[in-house]
Amino acid sequence: MESIDIKTPSKQYPVFLGTQVIEQLPFFIEKNYSDITKILIISDEKVASIHLHTVKELVEKTGKQVLEYIVPEGEHAKTFDVFYQCQSFALANGLNRKSMILALGGGAVGDVAGFVAATFMRGIPFIQLPTTLLAHDSAVGGKVAINHPEGKNMIGAFYQPEAVFYELSFLHTLPEKEIRSGFAEVIKHALIQDLDFYKWLISEIQDLTAITDEQYLYMIKRGIEIKASIVQEDEKETGVRAYLNFGHTLGHAVEGLLGYGNFTHGEAVLIGCVYALKLSQHRVRLDFDVVEFTEWVQSLGYKTFIPKQLDHASLIQKMKKDKKTISDTITFVLLNEVGSPVLVEIEDGHIMKQIEEMI
Amino acid sequence: MESIDIKTPSKQYPVFLGTQVIEQLPFFIEKNYSDITKILIISDEKVASIHLHTVKELVEKTGKQVLEYIVPEGEHAKTFDVFYQCQSFALANGLNRKSMILALGGGAVGDVAGFVAATFMRGIPFIQLPTTLLAHDSAVGGKVAINHPEGKNMIGAFYQPEAVFYELSFLHTLPEKEIRSGFAEVIKHALIQDLDFYKWLISEIQDLTAITDEQYLYMIKRGIEIKASIVQEDEKETGVRAYLNFGHTLGHAVEGLLGYGNFTHGEAVLIGCVYALKLSQHRVRLDFDVVEFTEWVQSLGYKTFIPKQLDHASLIQKMKKDKKTISDTITFVLLNEVGSPVLVEIEDGHIMKQIEEMI
Numbered sequence: 001m002e003s004i005d006i007k008t009p010s011k012q013y014p015v016f017l018g019t020q021v022i023e024q025l026p027f028f029i030e031k032n033y034s035d036i037t038k039i040l041i042i043s044d045e046k047v048a049s050i051h052l053h054t055v056k057e058l059v060e061k062t063g064k065q066v067l068e069y070i071v072p073e074g075e076h077a078k079t080f081d082v083f084y085q086c087q088s089f090a091l092a093n094g095l096n097r098k099s100m101i102l103a104l105g106g107g108a109v110g111d112v113a114g115f116v117a118a119t120f121m122r123g124i125p126f127i128q129l130p131t132t133l134l135a136h137d138s139a140v141g142g143k144v145a146i147n148h149p150e151g152k153n154m155i156g157a158f159y160q161p162e163a164v165f166y167e168l169s170f171l172h173t174l175p176e177k178e179i180r181s182g183f184a185e186v187i188k189h190a191l192i193q194d195l196d197f198y199k200w201l202i203s204e205i206q207d208l209t210a211i212t213d214e215q216y217l218y219m220i221k222r223g224i225e226i227k228a229s230i231v232q233e234d235e236k237e238t239g240v241r242a243y244l245n246f247g248h249t250l251g252h253a254v255e256g257l258l259g260y261g262n263f264t265h266g267e268a269v270l271i272g273c274v275y276a277l278k279l280s281q282h283r284v285r286l287d288f289d290v291v292e293f294t295e296w297v298q299s300l301g302y303k304t305f306i307p308k309q310l311d312h313a314s315l316i317q318k319m320k321k322d323k324k325t326i327s328d329t330i331t332f333v334l335l336n337e338v339g340s341p342v343l344v345e346i347e348d349g350h351i352m353k354q355i356e357e358m359i
Numbered sequence: 360m361e362s363i364d365i366k367t368p369s370k371q372y373p374v375f376l377g378t379q380v381i382e383q384l385p386f387f388i389e390k391n392y393s394d395i396t397k398i399l400i401i402s403d404e405k406v407a408s409i410h411l412h413t414v415k416e417l418v419e420k421t422g423k424q425v426l427e428y429i430v431p432e433g434e435h436a437k438t439f440d441v442f443y444q445c446q447s448f449a450l451a452n453g454l455n456r457k458s459m460i461l462a463l464g465g466g467a468v469g470d471v472a473g474f475v476a477a478t479f480m481r482g483i484p485f486i487q488l489p490t491t492l493l494a495h496d497s498a499v500g501g502k503v504a505i506n507h508p509e510g511k512n513m514i515g516a517f518y519q520p521e522a523v524f525y526e527l528s529f530l531h532t533l534p535e536k537e538i539r540s541g542f543a544e545v546i547k548h549a550l551i552q553d554l555d556f557y558k559w560l561i562s563e564i565q566d567l568t569a570i571t572d573e574q575y576l577y578m579i580k581r582g583i584e585i586k587a588s589i590v591q592e593d594e595k596e597t598g599v600r601a602y603l604n605f606g607h608t609l610g611h612a613v614e615g616l617l618g619y620g621n622f623t624h625g626e627a628v629l630i631g632c633v634y635a636l637k638l639s640q641h642r643v644r645l646d647f648d649v650v651e652f653t654e655w656v657q658s659l660g661y662k663t664f665i666p667k668q669l670d671h672a673s674l675i676q677k678m679k680k681d682k683k684t685i686s687d688t689i690t691f692v693l694l695n696e697v698g699s700p701v702l703v704e705i706e707d708g709h710i711m712k713q714i715e716e717m718i
Contacts, residue, residue, distance in 0.1 A: 010369070037686075080443055091509040094680075119478075122504060122515045123595070145481060150450040156481045157516060236482070321453075327396075 002221055006140055006228045008160055008235040015140065015164040015224055019213060022054070022129065022167040026061040029100070032162070033125065036100045038065045040090060042113035043104040044073045047131050050173050055104055055129065067093055077108045078146045080155075086116040100162075101126040106178070107138035107265070111153070114144030118159035125162045131170040133182025134266060136220045137189075139164045141231045141244075151321055152252055158236055168216050179208045180301055181266030184247075186219050187297070188273060189226040192246045195338045197222050202292075208300050243341040246333040247273035250306075250355075253318035257310055270302045271358075279354050280334040283344055287337065306358045315355060316348055361580055365499055365587045367519055367594040374499065374523040374583055378572060381413070381488065381526040385420040388459070391521070392484065395459045399449060400427045401472035402463040403436055406490050409532050414463055414488065426452055436467045437505045439514075445475040459521075460485040465537070466497035466624070470512070473503030477518035484521045490529040492541025493625060495579045496548075498523045500590045500603075510680055511611060517595055527575050536623060538567045539660055543606075543625030545578050546656070547632060548585040551605045554697045556581050561655050602700040605692040606632035609665075609714075612677035616669050629661045630717075638713050639693040642703055646696065665717045674714060675707055 001018035016024060029036065039059055043052050048070050059066050069089045071077040090099070103113035103126060110128050117126035128139040145156025171179075183205070190198035204215060211219075227244065234241040251272030255263055274294060280286035294304045306315075319330050329345045336342050360377035375383060388395065398418055402411050407429050418425050428448045430436040449458070462472035462485060469487050476485035487498040504515025530538075542564070549557035563574060570578075586603065593600035610631030614622055633653060639645035653663045665674075678689050688704045695701050 080439075084439055087507060087514055088509070091507060091513060091680075098686075119514050119516055121513060122502065122517055143481065148446060148450055150447070154450060154480060155446055155478050157478055158481055321450075327457075 002217065004221065004224055004228065006160075006164075006224075007232050008142065010158075010235060011142075011160040013160060013163050015166060017166040017168070017220060017224070018217065019168045021165050022058060022170075025055075025127070025129075025165050026058055028163060028165075029059070029062050029064075029127075033100060036064060036098055036125070038067065038093070038095050038099040039102060040093070040095060040099060041066065041068045041102045041104050042071060042086060042109060042116065043068065044071050044077055044106075044109050046073050047105040047109065051104060051131060051170060055102070059102065067095075071109065071112060074106075074108050075147060075152075077112045078153075080146060080148075083112060083115060083146050086112065087120060090116070090120055095120065095124070097121050097124055099124055102129055103127070103161075104129045104131065105135075106130065106132035107134050110135060110138050111143075111145050111156070114142075114159055114161065115146055115156050118144055118157040123159065126159075128161045128164040130164065130166050132174060132178055133171060133216070133220070134178070134185060136166070136182065136223045137185040137227060139166070140224050140227045141241075142235065143237075152256060166220065168213050168220075171216055176209050176301070177264060179211070181264035183208060183300070184266030184270040184273070184302070186223050188244075188246050188269065189223040191273065191277075191335065191338055192243050192333070192341045193226045193229075193339050194222065197226075198338055202296055206299070242331075242343060243333055246335070246341060247271075247276050249319055249322060249330065249332050250275045250315070252322055253315045254306065254310065256318050257314055258307065263307070267302060270297060271304060271306060274304045275306075275354060275358060276332055276334060278357070279332060279346065279350075280336075282354070283346070283350075284334050284336050284342060286335050288335070304358075306355060308359060312352055312355050316351055319351075361576065363580065363583055363587065365519075365523075365583075366591050367501065369517075369594060370501075370519040372519060372522050374525060376525040376527070376579060376583070377576065378527045380524050381417060381529075384414075384486070384488075384524050385417055387522060387524075388418070388421050388423075388486075392459060395423060395457055395484070397424045397426065397452070397454050397458040398461060399452070399454055399458060400425065400461045400463055401430060401445060401468060401475065402427065403430050403432045403465075403468050405432050406464040406468065410463060410490060410529060414461070418461065426454075430468065430471060433465075433467050434506060434511075436471045437512075439505060439507075442471060442474060442505050445471065446479060449475070449479055454479065454483070456480050456483055458483055461488055462486070462520075463488040463490065464494075465489065465491035466493050469494060469497050470503050470515070471505055473501075473518055473520065474505055474515055477503055477516040482518065485518075487520045487523040489523065489525050491533060491537055492530060492575075492579070493537070493544060495525070495541065495582045496544040496586060498525070499583050499586045500600075501594065502596075511615060525579065527572050527579075530575060535568050535660070538570070540623035540625030542567060542659070543629040543632070543661070545582050547603075547605050547628065548582040550632065550636075550694065550697055551602050551692070551700045552585045552588075552698050553581065556585075557697055561651075565658070567659055601690075601702060602692055605694070605700060606630075606635050608678055608681060608689065608691050609634045609674070611681055612674045613665065613669065615677050616673055617666065622666070626661060629656060630663060630665060633663045634665075634713060634717060635691055635693060637716070638691060638705065638709075639695075641713070642705070642709075643693050643695050643701060645694050647694070663717075665714060667718065671711060671714050675710055678710075 251269035610628035
């Protein structure tokens with residue numbers, strides 16, 4: 001079992017990572033939260049059908065009352081309605097400030113459950129129990145949110161969990177599409193911070209359905225460490241945390257215009273990464289073998305072109321509405337080299353030209 | 360002009376208090392928030408009709424784009440729907456992380472506008488511009504929230520403003536009912552912390568429609584100082600901040616059962632104060648002239664009995680659902696003496712008996 005400490009200005013908390021780590025959860029709760037009386041597990045339909053029984057049985061060992069609330073899968077969990085329903089369920093079942101929320105699922109469940117925890121009676125503790133590879137990204141950093149029709153994650157908070165229990169055996173049940181979504185963030189973390197990690201990935205990972213527990217342990221650990229080192233410096237996203245947005249400027253726009261849920265987050269981000277790499281070559285003279293990269297990711301099943309049905313002007317409009325866009329000119333995270341990101345404002349004309357090279 | 364610094368673990372900010380302080384607002388924004396591009400004023404129908412024009416004209420001096428969004432009056436502003444509408448308006452008008460919200464109004468406007476600011480793109484800065492006496496309480500402490508049909512302020516956050524500009528001349532337009540609502544919190548602050556302040560109030564204030572600017576300045580300053588000293592110690596309401604709940608345990612239940620908006624917050628809290636004073640005499644041997652107190656507040660127009668239409672068992676049920684109630688036994692803030700609060704668990708039977716003495 002690995003234990004990584006995440007330090008932010010507002011809080012420090014551990015990420016426990018490995019196989020069978022979930023079995024430590026009841027002891028952790030008993031030891032640190034003896035005054036908690038009710039525990040609400042929020043999970044989604046699919047994850048609940050596979051893992052809820054196990055987790056609930058484990059948590060019931062604490063002797064505390066354990067409740068469950070099941071939300072829809074994926075981004076459908078991140079609506080205002082579902083957020084409100086969670087709050088109503090919690091109130092109807094007598095949760096109070098001595099209650100705790102467990103988020104059992106992927107990034108979407110973590111986002112909505114975390115935002116419920118952040119706002120229920122102005123904030124109660126929550127623990128993340130990620131079940132996806134993508135969640136290695138979302139479970140660290142304290143960003144919780146729901147979506148608005150005008151954009152993803154538009155309403156939310158910075159709210160850190162008490163702990164993350166990352167049970168690797170949960171990943172065995174992941175469909176390949178979900179692994180692909182999460183692995184894009186692993187690639188991103190390597191690209192923005194660690195050339196050796198990138199080299200390890202490109203040489204080790206040839207088949208997303210054959211990743212071993214050891215490989216998962218290493219890549220998730222490195223991904224979390226990289227993210228944590230950045231979040232540590234910049235909890236509220238005012239500075240270097242922007243580097244984590246590599247691939248996300250275009251990625252979010254692609255994801256948003258295709259409709260959340262129709263294209264996974266990671267698949268969209270990967271297209272954004274290819275775009276940002278090409279832009280980096282033109283604008284900051286990145287020396288990088290983009291051909292080798294695109295061949296590798298294509299072999300893993302990623303698309304590396306902008307979907308034909310997307311209107312280019314709409315993509316640019318969407319990027320301008322991104323909450324990280326603060327002026328009328330769009331800022332991209334580019335790479336001077338692998339491991340060395342930089343923020344660059346790009347004029348609309350250049351953005352368009354680069355898009356047209358990627359259809 | 361008075362300037363009181365509020366220090367919390369997460370933030371320090373100034374409260375500017377006096378007549379014409381509002382005129383300093385544009386300079387404050389220009390000096391400290393030069394990078395802000397858009398400013399959204401959230402106000403309610405009534406306040407906007409009186410003060411919005413003045414404030415907007417002032418803020419426009421910054422040269423920044425100024426937008427306005429008008430919410431319904433009072434607790435009607437604190438619904439999920441209004442919260443969502445504010446978010447939608449902000450997104451539709453291109454607000455982003457370089458935008459700021461001004462909350463122009465009483466406690467309800469401050470609560471909803473503050474919660475919008477706390478959650479819009481995970482948090483943007485906001486400034487409180489209180490227009491009521493009650494807001495001397497709500498504008499300090501960073502508690503922002505909306506209501507749920509199951510209870511008041513059930514969904515919210517701890518989120519501190521950048522500053523509070525407390526323009527005393529705004530109070531001149533307050534109806535007596537509103538002064539009465541706010542003055543109850545002034546009385547509460549005196550009772551829990553400062554016998555001399557209490558003596559000053561009972562000797563100085565005989566007519567709520569004839570309070571002078573000097574009297575307002577003194578009572579608001581003392582009220583804010585008392586609240587600030589408690590919040591400073593306990594930002595997240597885990598300890599001594601509970602003392603601020605004096606009168607509120609029963610008060611919230613009365614307010615909730617009568618329907619928010621049908622009885623002002625302060626009127627309900629005052630009944631809760633009388634109740635807590637009587638309970639204090641029986642349970643912790645408070646030595647206090649409750650008769651003198653009730654005669655005084657009655658002369659100011661307060662009711663000191665529990666409204667007849669309220670069912671007593673429902674009052675107890677409602678108190679048990681309060682977010683500050685963490686076990687099945689209700690905890691009250693009582694007074695050992697004026698200025699010396701204490702938390703005491705009271706069994707249902709005793710609560711009922713005391714209620715029956717107050718009908």
